[in-house]
Amino acid sequence: MKSRKSPASEVETPTMRAYMAHRPALIDYASKVIGNREQAEDIVQEAWLALSQRNGGKDVREPLGYLRTTVRNLAIDALRRRVRETRLMGGDLESAARTAVDGQATPEATVFVRRDLACVMGVLRSLPERQRIAIEMYRLGDYKLREIADRLGISVSLAHVLIADGLAACTTRCGIGQGDRP
Numbered sequence: 556m557k558s559r560k561s562p563a564s565e566v567e568t569p570t571m572r573a574y575m576a577h578r579p580a581l582i583d584y585a586s587k588v589i590g591n592r593e594q595a596e597d598i599v600q601e602a603w604l605a606l607s608q609r610n611g612g613k614d615v616r617e618p619l620g621y622l623r624t625t626v627r628n629l630a631i632d633a634l635r636r637r638v639r640e641t642r643l644m645g646g647d648l649e650s651a652a653r654t655a656v657d658g659q660a661t662p663e664a665t666v667f668v669r670r671d672l673a674c675v676m677g678v679l680r681s682l683p684e685r686q687r688i689a690i691e692m693y694r695l696g697d698y699k700l701r702e703i704a705d706r707l708g709i710s711v712s713l714a715h716v717l718i719a720d721g722l723a724a725c726t727t728r729c730g731i732g733q734g735d736r737p
Contacts, residue, residue, distance in 0.1 A: 568613075569618075570606065570607070570613070570615070570618045571607075573618045573619050573622075574603050574606070574618070574622060577619055577622070578599060581599045581602070581622060581623065581626050582595050582596055582599050583595075584623070584626060584627070584630075585598045585599055585626050585627075585629070585630045588627065588630035588631060588634060589630045589633050589634055589637075590634075594633060595630070598626055598629045598630050598633060599622075599626055601625075601629055602622050602625035602626045602629060603622070605625055606618060606621055606622060606625065671729055671731055674725075674728065674729035674731075675725045675729055675731075678721075678724055678725045678728050678729060679691070679721070679725070682721055682724065685707055685709075685717065686717045686718075686720070686721045687721070688707065689703050689707060689714055689717040689718050689721070690717070690718055690721045690722065692706065693718050694722075700714045700715055700718075703718075
């Protein structure tokens with residue numbers, strides 16, 4: 556009788572074993588950089604996907620070093636994005652939306668947040684379709700610039716310009732982050 560390999564042993568590679576063994580430490584590392592454990596887990600998963608797409612990680616001599624570098628870069632990118640969004644929008648839309656519906660905000664704050672969201676939605680509707688889609692993919696779909704560029708058939712730099720200009724239009728037209736709050 557022939558012995559059969561288990562499905563797990565057919566899939567498991569030295570690269571995967573290294574990833575699984577160091578995954579908790581990678582999450583801790585990303586969490587320290589980004590300050591959010593859930594997002595850190597997503598970042599580590601994204602780093603693993605990047606490594607596994609490189610010929611299953613076989614062409615990477617030091618998979619752990621590759622993972623650490625990728626995790627660090629992705630975490631820093633996410634942190635920069637958060638800072639940029641806070642600067643442009645005076646906060647992020649997700650927390651603004653939660654504030655508007657969680658019932659914990661003051662009535663005045665709820666009115667301001669709902670007004671801002673309605674204004675932002677109006678500005679988005681007025682933007683050219685390609686720009687609106689790019690912003691929605693970036694802000695609501697959490698797509699990377701490369702993915703947005705590929706989907707829209709444009710360069711990464713143009714995707715960046717469309718998003719930055721659109722967010723700036725929302726900020727300017729809606730007066731967000733200009734000290735008009737009680």
